[in-house]
Amino acid sequence: MIFEQALRGSAVLLAATGFLGLLLARSIPIWLTAMTVTAMIYAVLQSAGWPAGRRGIALPAAPILWNAVLIGAFALFIVDVTTISRDLLPAGIHFLVILLNVKLITLQDRRDYRHLYAISLMAVLASAALTTDLWYVSVFVLYGLAAVWSLLLYHLTGRTAACPPLSASGADADPAASLQITGRFFWLTNGIAVSTFALTLLIFFLLPRISIGILQKPQGEGLRTTGFSERVDLGMIGSVKEDPQIVMRIELPDQAVGSRERFYLRGLAYDQYNGRSWSSGNRQRRGLGLVADGIFAVRSGGNRSLSSLSESLRQDILLEALDTSVLFAAPFAESVSGEFPGVQVDSMTGLHLPYSSTSRMRYSVVSREHRVLPDEQSSAILEYPPAIRDRYLQVPAHSDRIAELAHRVTRGAASPYEKATAVLQHLLSNYAYSLEVGTTSSGQPIDEFLFTRKTGYCEHYATAMVLMLRTIGIPSRLVTGFLATEWNEFGNYYTVRQRDAHAWVEMYYPQSGWITMDPTPSNPLALAPSAWVAFQRFAESLRLDWDRVFIRYSGRDQLAIIHSLRDGSDSVRDALGQWTSAVGVASTQFVRTWAERVQVLHRTMLWALLLVLAIGVTSLILLISDRWPYGRGTKRPTARTQQQIVHVYRKMLELSARRGIRITPSTTPTEASRLVSERWEAAESTVVRLTTLYCRARFGVGSLSSEELTQAVKDLAVLKRLVRTRE
Numbered sequence: 001m002i003f004e005q006a007l008r009g010s011a012v013l014l015a016a017t018g019f020l021g022l023l024l025a026r027s028i029p030i031w032l033t034a035m036t037v038t039a040m041i042y043a044v045l046q047s048a049g050w051p052a053g054r055r056g057i058a059l060p061a062a063p064i065l066w067n068a069v070l071i072g073a074f075a076l077f078i079v080d081v082t083t084i085s086r087d088l089l090p091a092g093i094h095f096l097v098i099l100l101n102v103k104l105i106t107l108q109d110r111r112d113y114r115h116l117y118a119i120s121l122m123a124v125l126a127s128a129a130l131t132t133d134l135w136y137v138s139v140f141v142l143y144g145l146a147a148v149w150s151l152l153l154y155h156l157t158g159r160t161a162a163c164p165p166l167s168a169s170g171a172d173a174d175p176a177a178s179l180q181i182t183g184r185f186f187w188l189t190n191g192i193a194v195s196t197f198a199l200t201l202l203i204f205f206l207l208p209r210i211s212i213g214i215l216q217k218p219q220g221e222g223l224r225t226t227g228f229s230e231r232v233d234l235g236m237i238g239s240v241k242e243d244p245q246i247v248m249r250i251e252l253p254d255q256a257v258g259s260r261e262r263f264y265l266r267g268l269a270y271d272q273y274n275g276r277s278w279s280s281g282n283r284q285r286r287g288l289g290l291v292a293d294g295i296f297a298v299r300s301g302g303n304r305s306l307s308s309l310s311e312s313l314r315q316d317i318l319l320e321a322l323d324t325s326v327l328f329a330a331p332f333a334e335s336v337s338g339e340f341p342g343v344q345v346d347s348m349t350g351l352h353l354p355y356s357s358t359s360r361m362r363y364s365v366v367s368r369e370h371r372v373l374p375d376e377q378s379s380a381i382l383e384y385p386p387a388i389r390d391r392y393l394q395v396p397a398h399s400d401r402i403a404e405l406a407h408r409v410t411r412g413a414a415s416p417y418e419k420a421t422a423v424l425q426h427l428l429s430n431y432a433y434s435l436e437v438g439t440t441s442s443g444q445p446i447d448e449f450l451f452t453r454k455t456g457y458c459e460h461y462a463t464a465m466v467l468m469l470r471t472i473g474i475p476s477r478l479v480t481g482f483l484a485t486e487w488n489e490f491g492n493y494y495t496v497r498q499r500d501a502h503a504w505v506e507m508y509y510p511q512s513g514w515i516t517m518d519p520t521p522s523n524p525l526a527l528a529p530s531a532w533v534a535f536q537r538f539a540e541s542l543r544l545d546w547d548r549v550f551i552r553y554s555g556r557d558q559l560a561i562i563h564s565l566r567d568g569s570d571s572v573r574d575a576l577g578q579w580t581s582a583v584g585v586a587s588t589q590f591v592r593t594w595a596e597r598v599q600v601l602h603r604t605m606l607w608a609l610l611l612v613l614a615i616g617v618t619s620l621i622l623l624i625s626d627r628w629p630y631g632r633g634t635k636r637p638t639a640r641t642q643q644q645i646v647h648v649y650r651k652m653l654e655l656s657a658r659r660g661i662r663i664t665p666s667t668t669p670t671e672a673s674r675l676v677s678e679r680w681e682a683a684e685s686t687v688v689r690l691t692t693l694y695c696r697a698r699f700g701v702g703s704l705s706s707e708e709l710t711q712a713v714k715d716l717a718v719l720k721r722l723v724r725t726r727e
Contacts, residue, residue, distance in 0.1 A: 007153040009047050013142075013150075014116070015104060015123075017143040024127070024135055024136075027090055036097055039101040039104040039105055073098040076095070077094065080094055110154070113150075120143070127139065134542055223321060223322050224323050226240055227267070227501055227503070230279060231278070232277060232480060233276065234463065235445075236459075237480065237503055240498045241499050244499060246495060248317055248319045248496045250265070250484060251317075252313070263485070264483055264502075265496065267482070268326060269350060269478065269479045273396055275396040276443070288343045294337050295335055295337040296335065296340070296342075296343040298333045298334055298335060298345055308370055308372070308511065308512045309371070312334070312366050313366070316364050317365065318360065318361075320360055321357055325352045325353040325357075326350065326351065327353060330365070330369070331367060331514075332349055337364045341354060348477065370515055372509055372515055373511055375511070376510070376512055378417075379415055384510060391475075392475035393475055395467055395471055401447055405450060405451075407471075419469075424517055427520075428521050430454070431456065431461070432521075433457060435457055446464050449464060462478050462505050464519070465517070474507060476506060476508065478503060480502070482501055504519075505517045648690060655716075663675070672691070682722055686719055690715050
């Protein structure tokens with residue numbers, strides 16, 4: 001491929017990369033996409049010279065026509081900003097794509113190439129402002145490669161155009177006819193691209209991300225969730241049980257890998273049930289106080305014995321943009337840290353932000369789970385505070401059948417703990433899990449679940465258990481959140497989806513506090529592991545690493561990397577020392593062993609072995625040097641060859657000056673050759689040959705042979721004789 005064709009092709013690839021980023025960001029309407037694809041096809045055909053001829057197909061390039069198109073595009077941009085999009089960023093992107101189309105169609109002069117490069121760069125920057133997804137990596141890498149190729153080709157074609165090869169008659173030949181893309185140029189260009197990416201990574205780690213950019217696009221309304229509002233109707237959670245949309249990802253940095261099969265993430269708790277829906281009698285919130293930089297302390301009421309609390313559990317949570325202000329955490333949160341303006345807690349220890357977040361957020365929570373004390377497990381009677389009895393023993397009217405069932409199930413149980421366990425086992429053993437519930441015809445859906453249908457999902461089980469416990473005098477409440485069971489073995493974190501929305505029960509003990517109990521059996525339709533599921537988990541782990549390492553890279557992360565490198569230097573040095581010592585000992589032992597064996601060999605055999613080894617090493621070096629990319633194709637011009645031909649060319653100019661032909665420093669070799677040929681006819685053929693050799697050695701892709709250098713010296717001697725003859 002010649003340089004001119006490669007230049008046009010790289011420019012089209014650069015434009016296509018910028019457009020691809022905008023297209024994947026879903027910011028281009030269909031009509032504009034079709035228009036751009038058509039312009040791309042036209043530009044590719046023109047670059048390939050199709051259907052025939054070197055110039056290929058071409059559209060009329062009347063300036064007044066394209067100026068009118070640009071004026072119309074700007075008018076459309078004004079209408080888009082004020083009426084259609086009503087947003088500067090999408091309207092500007094539409095206008096940018098129209099400019100891209102115009103430049104693709106009218107790509108002729110070098111100025112058009114510069115304009116196309118600038119438009120493509122703006123398109124890539126705009127796509128970066130529109131998305132934080134992992135696919136942008138491939139777009140950026142492709143754009144970087146295309147940009148390096150385009151800029152180098154643009155520079156090289158500009159240099160070679162100043163010194164095209166000359167024919168013997170002094171007429172111009174095709175400036176790109178002898179300029180081919182060789183293996184040397186290919187490896188050099190991609191080496192520059194790799195160096196550029198390495199420099200980009202260095203700059204990345206030196207400059208942390210900032211939270212807000214000029215072109216940052218807000219994500220608008222968050223992902224719609226159910227079961228986390230002031231009121232939860234029975235059946236709301238079941239509506240999302242088949243939705244695979246990811247809600248959050250949770251890392252447990254202090255826990256063993258995959259140590260928990262079921263991981264509860266608490267959202268909101270509810271205390272009032274009217275027969276068909278749950279609500280809260282008091283959702284008043286209070287702000288949490290800061291105990292350190294970005295760390296909010298959650299101080300729940302009452303004093304808990306340390307024996308009733310589990311070990312602290314730290315969770316690093318990446319939460320997608322949701323339509324709720326609830327913060328999710330394992331029960332029960334003791335501290336929350338993150339870049340929050342504030343954190344609030346309600347009367348049932350539900351965590352809230354002051355407002356719903358419109359973007360993905362990362363935060364950390366430290367939790368301690370409550371455990372039942374042995375004394376309260378065996379105690380036949382528990383004394384509940386009046387506030388607890390008044391709030392968590394409410395049951396709706398017409399609950400007689402539920403109360404009768406609860407007393408029958410718990411007959412023979414001696415303590416509240418045994419009664420709760422009996423209710424739990426009854427629900428797990430006598431009812432089936434199913435999402436095929438449909439709309440109930442009665443006004444008491446829990447009665448229908450317990451006595452008629454006997455199938456349901458988590459809301460039915462949890463509500464039934466709360467009502468049964470309350471009818472026998474045990475305070476309890478319903479909790480909504482998520483049950484994480486999908487462990488990503490590639491990224492070592494839990495993936496939580498919409499379908500993991502869950503409801504369970506919290507039972508109250510005076511000394512132990514609220515205890516989690518889950519009466520819902522496992523879903524028999526859970527997805528079985530497969531190769532495709534493993535691939536999806538691997539892709540999800542890449543997305544999480546992309547967000548953590550690139551999108552959310554901050555000054556704090558930068559300091560952590562520096563500290564880790566500093567702290568790890570000692571261990572690395574010790575490990576390197578141990579490895580060196582071990583290698584030294586092994587090498588010494590190896591040499592000693594072979595020295596003992598070599599002593600029994602004849603001296604002649606030893607020299608023969610060394611000779612064979614030397615021949616093999618020499619052959620290998622020659623083979624590698626022959627296969628080295630820079631050794632392929634045309635030989636590289638050496639500095640010595642260039643110096644010789646430059647010396648000859650300068651002598652030619654000095655001889656021309658003695659004939660009265662003055663050559664200024666701004667005169668190109670081609671212009672100088674024409675000038676000498678016009679005013680010194682006897683030296684025309686000699687000057688043309690010397691100028692052609694000079695251009696090839698200085699600006700071409702090959703070196704001069706010894707015969708060509710000898711001929712150049714002879715031509716210079718001819719010019720000297722001509723000058724002396726004239727003098």
